[in-house]
Amino acid sequence: MDKELRLMISQWLSESDTLNNTGANTYNLILLVLCLSLAAISYVIVKRVVIKAMKVISARSKATWDDKFVAHGVLEKFALLVPLLVIELLLPLFSVWSPFVSDILGRLLTALLVILFIRAIYAVLNAIAQIADEHKATQRLPITSFIQLIKLFLFFITAIITVSILSNQTPIYFLSGLGVATGFIMLIFKDTILGFVAGIQLATNQMVTKGDWIQMDKYGADGTVEEVSLTTVKVRNFDKTITMLPAYALVSDAFKNWRGMTESGGRRIKRSLFIDIQSIGFLTKDELQRLSKIHLLKNYLADKSFDINTFNLDFNEDEQAVNSRGLTNIGTFRAYLLAYLQQHPKIRKDMTLLVRQLAPTTQGMPIEIYIFTDETRWAFYENIQADIFDHIFSVLPAFGLHAFQQPSGNDIQSILKQ
Template sequence: MDQELRLQISQWLSDWGVNSTPSDGVSTSVLVFASLVLAMIAYLIVRRGVVRTMNIVIQRSKVNWDDIFMGHNVLEKFSYIVPALVLDLLLPIALTEHHLMSSLMDRLLSVSIVIILIRAVYSALDAFNEIADVNLVSRRLPIKSFVQLFKLFLFFVAVIISISVIADQSPLYFLSGLGVATGLVMLVFRDTILGFVAGIQLAANRMVSTGDWIQMDKYGADGAVEEVSLTTVKVRNWDQTITMIPAYALVSDAFKNWRGMSESGGRRIKRSVSIDIHSIGFLSEEERVRLSKINHLKAYFAAKNDELADFNSQVDDADMPVNSRQLTNIGTFRAYLKEFVSNHDKIHKDMTLLVRQLAPTSEGVPIEIYIFTNDTRWGFYEGIQGDIFDHIFAILPEFGLRVFQGPTGSDIRSLKADKR
């Protein structure tokens, strides 16, 4: 096709009275210069006319994706193909009498066209990847991995075509030899192949996406996923360090993804406070009257007073605490905490809400709060959790309870001094 077009151009030059097969150096130089001028004119027409007009249209459009293409200079890079094509058509004609030079220029220009085309397609792929990031498509599919794989494929195609053009052989000749080197290719591109397969699995099962908070102790990763590429997953840890994890490691090894927490709208608080066993006891009548004035306990005391009165009325010697049912300060405290967190405006009411007593230990009786905040942002979550436990520590003395605190060296010395 290329040769037919050149013959047609030679015929047109002959019809116009121009010798298309110059035999002297001056005529050759003139035709080479004319080819360069025509290539420059073609470039200016495309660059200043077509590309500039399209950029103006893009700037005035209401969509954003075309602005990203313009930002990557995709049209500008495609415009370089036009002068290269003009030179590829005209220079071999101008150098007809110089067969070696004509053949060399023809091959070099053909390779240049391939390089320019691949470079322009690379820019278009980068723009496509950025569009996917802006529209959050990358959170569902590993677009960057597919883009990198397609770039790698285009690179090999360009190399094979370029070598076949320079060697003046069919590309199929080199492709047939590639099959022999399949084992070497598998060895060299092992991580790339494993990464691509892992990327498909990660996307199909939605195991990890850009923006997810993942934790993988084996690789020291604990932070947000910034990028899922063909071979690696880039994680920015909370201390602002960067961890690069092989993509296939996320398929073969265990890791924790906190996306479920973010999507649920609730973040768990699971923390306990240890109560000193020596501070636990029955409520006196005075304490019951005082605590019954607490708003969160009014309904509790009203129900419990009737329940205990009915039970104790049927028991002999009910004035003995061991025979009757009595309210304890720790039980009343648990009831207060349950009402307190249930009415807290920062607690998720549709998720698990527990205030429970755990098995006693050498450090006292743990009272655990198992609830979910309705704000999953880290800073706000820590603030809510801190406010709740600030209140718990401050309110304990109202119930006659103390937090267990192991004695320090100075406390032990003071105890010994008191015994003396």
């Protein structure tokens, strides 16, 4: 096809009286001007007419994916190929240059065409990455990593093809020499290769994806993943700082991924309050009567009182309490907490819901709350947790219980004054 076009142009030039009456130098100068003019005109036509028309069509279309190709300059990068193709087509027509010079220029033009073509393909891949990143169906897929892998592959292919064109050798000649340099390359680029392999593992196993909340204390990372590439993982911490993690660190070291919590729709509250053991005791009749007015305890107190009174029929009222059964303030308090949390509108009922007593410590008797909220967003979660424990600490005196805390300076001063 190229030879036929060149032959037609040569015949047209040979039939032109104006060019035939000029010398060789003038002929080549005129031909050079015509060649560059045709290249410039072809570029202007493509950019001002074709690309402009395609941009108008893209702007009027309802689809948004085509806007990404326009934003990344895909059309402009492909338009640069047109004038180079025109120059390469007309270059053999110049007779003033020696075959050696023509051959060198031809190779340079061909190599430049390959580089510009791959540059345009890179722009296409960038646009595809942005489209996939904004699409919900592919947002969790490691598109960025795979596109970077394709870019890396294209880079090596382009380098081999470009060198083979410039040196007038086949690409197989250079590929055969890679085996000799493999050991040297692995030694020099050891960290890069480790990161590359780890990045592929992260991508294929979806250990980390964009939007995940990860925590890696060793590197000071605690925030949202913004980008996962083949060698690094970009994390925006909650204090708005950026942490760049090497990909191989996420494979070799331990880290916490909160994705499961987000996907489940429930976030755990696991917190204990310490009760002063000296405030724990049996409930008196007056305290039972007062607590029976609490709506959440009515059924519990009625059932428990019946069971205890039935058990205590074999004992006289004068006998010590250790010989019989009785309701304790801490047991009643646990029953109240369980009923309170079960009717709380922000607590997930389909997940674990526990109010349990842990082993006593030097700080008192721990009562642990183990529940899940229906909010995974940080600020809302903290508000729910704070409201629950505000209420818990406020109702402690109603059960005759006291929260344990270390003596403060005011406590010591009060003791000394006495």
